[in-house]
Amino acid sequence: MTEPTLVFDDDCGFCTWWAEFFDDRADVRIVGFTDLTPELRERLPENYEDCSHFVTDDEVYSCGASLEEGMARVDDAGVVREAVGFLRNFEDYERLREQGYRRVAHNRDFWGQYLSKTPPVRREE
Template sequence: MLEPTLVYDDDCGFCTWWADYVDERTDLRIVGFSDLPEYPEIRKRLPEYYEECSHLVTEERVYSCGASLEEALRRYDRGGPLSETVGFLRNFEDYARIREWGYRQVADNRDTWGKLLSKTPPVRQESETDDER
């Protein structure tokens, strides 16, 4: 059985901040793009151009881009107001289009958002450690 997993760009400070936020608040496994070779069962379920956005992989399906973060936040707030709001919004035809537009606006401006919310990405932590040796 596949453990629900959030897959993200672990070479992005803003993405790392979000991944840590989700990791601290949910029971999702967090896997960076650079770690995917260790998880072939997850990699084979991702779309061809998986590096274009984050993904939440469950036994039943793969949520990509805005849907991945929406599902991660829904899991964080099970039964709470955010979860209920998401459930309500999913009833509207235009909601998915607006959600994905919002995701793309943030994703395409990660460098700017990273000035506000950022953590050193795991990929850079490893290379900094290697450089110090």
């Protein structure tokens, strides 16, 4: 794998909005759960459908870390990357990041009213 890849729930309008946000703004490939290759699937955690994942040659970032890494790549040399690096120095940051991710993920129906795109699996050819 040479291109960083965001793996997401391609049957979720809110998730699709975020995936396309990253696709439009960063050098990243987006792949839905339904389009996983065996090689990519092998790199993901066992319960991969529980959240999104950002896969690079060296790492697999899951859940809140996946969106954090995506945001850092949108602004790779700027303030977002610096802020992420700074926040990672704090003991409670990871816990808070993941709690925030879970809170939003468990309310995708609500957030999807504001940020949503037709998921790839529901698009007509």
